[in-house]
Amino acid sequence: xxxxxxxxxxxxxxxxxxxxxxxxxxxxxxxxxxxxxxxxxxxxxxxxxxxx
Amino acid sequence: xxxxxxxxxxxxxxxxxxxxxxxxxxxxxxxxxxxxxxxxxxxxxxxxxxxxxxxxxxxxxxxxxxxxxxxxxxxxxxxxxxxxxxxxxxxxxxxxxxxxxxxxxxxxxxxxxxxxxxxxxxxxxxxxxxxxxxxxxxxxxxxxxxxxxxxxxxxxxxxxxxxxxxxxxxxxxxxxxxxxxxxxxxxxxxxxxxxxxxxxxxxxxxxxxxxxxxxxxxxxxxxxxxxxxxxxxxxxxxxxxxxxxxxxx
Numbered sequence: 001x002x003x004x005x006x007x008x009x010x011x012x013x014x015x016x017x018x019x020x021x022x023x024x025x026x027x028x029x030x031x032x033x034x035x036x037x038x039x040x041x042x043x044x045x046x047x048x049x050x051x052x
Numbered sequence: 053x054x055x056x057x058x059x060x061x062x063x064x065x066x067x068x069x070x071x072x073x074x075x076x077x078x079x080x081x082x083x084x085x086x087x088x089x090x091x092x093x094x095x096x097x098x099x100x101x102x103x104x105x106x107x108x109x110x111x112x113x114x115x116x117x118x119x120x121x122x123x124x125x126x127x128x129x130x131x132x133x134x135x136x137x138x139x140x141x142x143x144x145x146x147x148x149x150x151x152x153x154x155x156x157x158x159x160x161x162x163x164x165x166x167x168x169x170x171x172x173x174x175x176x177x178x179x180x181x182x183x184x185x186x187x188x189x190x191x192x193x194x195x196x197x198x199x200x201x202x203x204x205x206x207x208x209x210x211x212x213x214x215x216x217x218x219x220x221x222x223x224x225x226x227x228x229x230x231x232x233x234x235x236x237x238x239x240x241x242x243x244x245x246x247x248x249x250x251x252x253x254x255x256x257x258x259x260x261x262x263x264x265x266x267x268x269x270x271x272x273x274x275x276x277x278x279x280x281x282x283x284x285x286x287x288x289x290x291x292x293x294x295x296x297x298x299x300x301x
Contacts, residue, residue, distance in 0.1 A: 002098055009093075013104035018169050022162040026111045029154050030266065037273045044280035 066140055067279050070272040077269035084262030092255035099252075108166040109252070114260040116159035118267055119187060120222050122152035126194075127219040130212035142208035143282070145215060146198060147275035151267055153191035160184060171235055179228035180236035183221060190218040204282070 003009040012019045092110040099106040126148040133141030163181065164174040175181065194211045201207035229236050248256075 003094075012107065013098060015103060015105035015107075015169055018105055018165045019107050022108045022111055022165040025161055026115065026158050029158055033151065033154055033270055037270055037277065040277045041273060041280070044277045044284075047284055 067276055070276050074269050074272050074276075077265045077272065081262050081265035081269055084258055084265060088255050088259035088262050091251060091258065096251040096255050097249060102170055105166060105169045106252075108162050110255055110259050112159060112162040112166055113256055114263040115155045115162060116184070117260055118263050119152060119156035119159050119184070120225055121264075122148050122155065122267060122271075123187065123191070123215075123222055124219060126152060127215045130215040134209065134212050134216065139208075142212060143275050143278045144271070145194075145208075145212055146278055147271045149191055149195050149198075149211075149215075150274070151270055153188065153195065155263075155267075156184065156188040156191055160188065167235075176235050178234040178236060179232040180225065180234050183225040183228050187221055187225060190214075190221065194218075 010016055010020070088110065092107060096107070098104050126145050129141045129144040129148070132138060133145060160181070163184075167176070168174050194214050197214055198207045198211040201210055228234060
């Protein structure tokens with residue numbers, strides 16, 4: 001373990017902005033994609049239900 | 053193996069199978085990414101040259117790998133679809149493209165986040181970066197080409213041809229760091245030697261596996277949407293009249 005405190009952890013040795021932007025953007029994209037597919041699935045299932 | 057794979061080559065049979073597999077892939081993705089992040093942030097040491105900026109590798113390399121891997125898989129389905137005239141293959145092509153595009157975008161974004169502190173530039177026009185940018189345009193082109201053609205069968209075939217032709221870019225991206233002098237560093241991991249500490253490599257590989265599982269889960273979920281959406285189209289049914297087909301579009 002190399003982090004003395006939470007502040008140190010979030011600072012990432014001065015590279016915090018770059019590191020957290022990278023991880024944040026990746027997490028955001030993946031969560032957004034899952035939600036988008038979820039919603040698409042819900043509407044597709046709903047409409048095919050209506051037809052039958 | 054006693055599994056009849058051909059049974060699952062029809063969308064109607066594949067749909068429930070995909071549904072059963074999605075929770076497993078999702079759970080595997082969550083566990084692997086969780087473990088990968090833990091090792092990446094709390095076990096792997098600070099790099100003596102790049103400081104903690106190197107930790108971007110734990111999303112950058114898996115995203116870049118997935119961008120290329122998904123393209124090859126997508127192109128393989130496209131080729132299969134064209135060769136066998138198989139609908140499910142085209143559906144897979146359609147389902148993979150958005151995820152591939154997303155990972156390409158993330159590879160470029162995290163790359164520039166890494167480039168700024170280490171090279172002093174967000175972006176350079178070198179071979180690796182430029183060919184990866186072209187890959188993003190290819191994905192977008194494939195998605196837009198499909199969207200711009202109303203006839204489903206023609207849309208399938210046109211985007212499949214585009215995907216198949218574009219696969220030539222993947223080896224160019226992969227070998228660009230060897231073929232040309234670039235600012236981008238070479239392969240971080242090779243079969244024979246590794247330039248990184250063991251814990252760094254472990255974290256990266258686990259993250260990569262996690263991204264794989266994520267991609268499987270999300271593309272299977274999307275292909276189920278595609279199947280359901282296409283099933284609504286009367287053209288799929290046996291007795292649809294031309295008028296019904298026209299109305300649905």
